[in-house]
Amino acid sequence: MSDTTPNPVVDERIKAEPLISRLMKRPELGAIAGVVLVTAFFLITADSAMFTTAGIINFLTPAAQLGILAIGAAMLMIGGEFDLSIGSMVAFAGLFFGICVMVWGFPLIVAIPLTFVFAAFVGAINGMIVIRSGLPSFIVTLAFLFILRGLSLVGLKWASGGSTQLRGVRDATENDWLAPFFSGDAFPGLFAWLAEKGLVETFKNGTPKVSGMPVEILWFVVLALVATYILLRTPAGNWIFAAGGDSNAASNSGVPVNRIKISLFMVTACCAALVAIITVIDAGSTDARRGFQKEFEAIIAAVIGGCLLTGGYGSAIGAFFGSIIFGMVVIGLTYTDFDQDWFQVFLGGMLLIAVLFNNAIRKRVTGER
Amino acid sequence: MSDEFVLKTEDLTKHYGGVHALEGANFELKKGEHVAIMGDNGAGKSTFVRQITGVEQRTRGKISLYGEEVEFGGPLDAREAGIETVFQTLALADDLDVPDNLFLGREMTYWNWLGPFRFLDYKGMRQATIDGLNKTAVKIPNIRNTIRNMSGGQRQCVAIARTATFHSRLTIMDEPTAALGVQETAQVENIVRQLKEQGEPLILVSHNMRQVFDLVDRIVVFRRGRICANLDIKSGDYTGEDVVSYITGAKTGEEYMEHAL
Numbered sequence: 001m002s003d004t005t006p007n008p009v010v011d012e013r014i015k016a017e018p019l020i021s022r023l024m025k026r027p028e029l030g031a032i033a034g035v036v037l038v039t040a041f042f043l044i045t046a047d048s049a050m051f052t053t054a055g056i057i058n059f060l061t062p063a064a065q066l067g068i069l070a071i072g073a074a075m076l077m078i079g080g081e082f083d084l085s086i087g088s089m090v091a092f093a094g095l096f097f098g099i100c101v102m103v104w105g106f107p108l109i110v111a112i113p114l115t116f117v118f119a120a121f122v123g124a125i126n127g128m129i130v131i132r133s134g135l136p137s138f139i140v141t142l143a144f145l146f147i148l149r150g151l152s153l154v155g156l157k158w159a160s161g162g163s164t165q166l167r168g169v170r171d172a173t174e175n176d177w178l179a180p181f182f183s184g185d186a187f188p189g190l191f192a193w194l195a196e197k198g199l200v201e202t203f204k205n206g207t208p209k210v211s212g213m214p215v216e217i218l219w220f221v222v223l224a225l226v227a228t229y230i231l232l233r234t235p236a237g238n239w240i241f242a243a244g245g246d247s248n249a250a251s252n253s254g255v256p257v258n259r260i261k262i263s264l265f266m267v268t269a270c271c272a273a274l275v276a277i278i279t280v281i282d283a284g285s286t287d288a289r290r291g292f293q294k295e296f297e298a299i300i301a302a303v304i305g306g307c308l309l310t311g312g313y314g315s316a317i318g319a320f321f322g323s324i325i326f327g328m329v330v331i332g333l334t335y336t337d338f339d340q341d342w343f344q345v346f347l348g349g350m351l352l353i354a355v356l357f358n359n360a361i362r363k364r365v366t367g368e369r
Numbered sequence: 370m371s372d373e374f375v376l377k378t379e380d381l382t383k384h385y386g387g388v389h390a391l392e393g394a395n396f397e398l399k400k401g402e403h404v405a406i407m408g409d410n411g412a413g414k415s416t417f418v419r420q421i422t423g424v425e426q427r428t429r430g431k432i433s434l435y436g437e438e439v440e441f442g443g444p445l446d447a448r449e450a451g452i453e454t455v456f457q458t459l460a461l462a463d464d465l466d467v468p469d470n471l472f473l474g475r476e477m478t479y480w481n482w483l484g485p486f487r488f489l490d491y492k493g494m495r496q497a498t499i500d501g502l503n504k505t506a507v508k509i510p511n512i513r514n515t516i517r518n519m520s521g522g523q524r525q526c527v528a529i530a531r532t533a534t535f536h537s538r539l540t541i542m543d544e545p546t547a548a549l550g551v552q553e554t555a556q557v558e559n560i561v562r563q564l565k566e567q568g569e570p571l572i573l574v575s576h577n578m579r580q581v582f583d584l585v586d587r588i589v590v591f592r593r594g595r596i597c598a599n600l601d602i603k604s605g606d607y608t609g610e611d612v613v614s615y616i617t618g619a620k621t622g623e624e625y626m627e628h629a630l
Binding site for chain 2: 238242245251255313
């Protein structure tokens with residue numbers, strides 16, 4: 001072995017791959033294909049109103065609320081853990097937020113950070129139990145699914161004097177300067193201007209049919225971008241993939257696996273808190289049933305987006321598109337002649353097709369045995 | 370001069386609760402020397418490795434590296450001090466590509482003020498990876514592929530390339546070929562020979578008698594948590610059978626008699 005000088009010829013180790021085959025390897029491929037498929041389906045079957053600005057915003061709004069959860073869930077799944085308690089966490093964080101505003105009378109600038117800190121704390125407890133006990137996170141967070149849901153009921157009855165709803169949040173937050181960041185529509189000026197130019201549909205009197213972009217959609221997009229940046233461009237992202245792929249190997253390499261996992265539980269809980277804050281301010285009330293079964297929908301969106309249940313593989317962009325598929329199916333059916341009750345059949349079928357597709361593609365392009 | 374020794378442990382001991390996995394190990398490794406650690410399952414080989422690589426915290430004893438006493442809080446400390454380890458279970462993340470794996474836990478970055486959210490320097494890592502691979506003459510396919518697609522031998526080569534990339538001062542291999550085929554084993558052994566030529570010190574944990582006699586200068590045998598023999602095999606005084614009898618307990622090195630069990 002005398003020849004240790006670098007070979008001047010470009011060797012196969014650094015050969016650039018064709019773009020197509022590089023794209024085929026991305027986990028979110030299935031979700032993007034799914035969006036195309038579902039769009040095609042509704043273009044054929046649904047009323048054309050679905051793909052007007054108003055229609056698109058209509059299905060993006062539920063997609064965004066789910067998507068914020070799904071992005072958190074996807075990062076946690078890549079890190080190799082589950083959180084089944086995020087649905088209940090939405091109700092529980094909503095309750096805490098409601099109490100902050102209604103019972104203690106805090107302004108949003110205090111109530112919102114406090115809610116995040118509280119949610120992160122509950123997430124950390126979740127994570128700590130999983131790490132310390134070595135039990136599967138599935139079981140631990142399943143327990144918290146019920147504990148948090150129950151606590152939300154108990155707490156609501158305490159705070160509201162016997163009801164399972166706490167009303168009046170809207171009146172209390174209406175004039176708060178922070179409220180527009182978490183509720184209502186953004187960029188009304190832009191939409192008015194677009195209407196003037198005739199670029200979006202308007203009512204007869206000239207006001208746009210859509211008065212602005214619901215803020216949760218902005219949060220959803222920003223979160224997807226931030227999560228993708230973290231996953232693909234930072235050491236923290238590498239550590240998340242490594243911790244999920246093989247936590248033993250990762251900690252042998254010096255990756256702080258426990259810290260990463262607990263942080264991910266905290267982030268996921270904070271995503272739930274964000275959804276809670278947005279929905280509570282928007283609806284003006286907090287409700288013990290809020291976020292019911294959202295944990296499963298979030299996991300579905302993440303899995304459609306290419307996340308593996310075994311961890312170490314997945315993407316936030318995939319979860320983003322998975323959530324959009326979800327929103328399209330929920331809302332899209334109302335634009336078709338199908339009975340709304342088909343929704344669950346559709347959703348389950350979508351999940352199955354997406355997983356089969358993702359699996360087949362992944363095996364083919366990676367040459368996995 | 371104490372710094373003719375790359376690694377020196379004195380009275381290195383590890384108890385897991387009541388189990389004495391490692392008891393009073395005095396071990397020395399000279400510059401440029403390749404030493405094999407042998408012993409039955411549960412003899413304390415891997416425990417020994419885990420203490421000197423900072424994966425676990427020892428119960429008592431001293432470890433010095435190049436004459437300086439060291440205290441590792443975790444595996445990263447050991448790696449920063451220049452100890453590179455190739456583990457029995459590969460320490461590789463399946464879904465990251467080769468550079469990401471080489472640099473896992475100590476990524477090259479810029480904008481470091483962003484803490485864990487700083488930017489990865491992909492270009493720099495790729496270049497360093499290529500240099501490291503050239504140094505070890507490791508042949509693997511496109512380094513941008515994820516580790517998942519690679520054969521066991523290629524994976525092990527990636528793990529070994531880490532040592533070359535980081536200019537390690539001591540390489541430890543914990544059964545590097547246990548899971549490999551014949552050709553892949555030969556590939557790994559070639560890399561070991563190359564490290565020898567370059568004068569890189571190495572500790573090799575292995576069960577493979579042929580391999581050990583081929584590659585190393587000296588064998589240290591562990592039995593029931595204690596070192597029981599220190600055999601200079603280059604002298605030609607020892608055969609594989611001798612080594613086996615030390616491993617099984619039929620013989621014990623003279624200097625270790627007082628603790629013989």
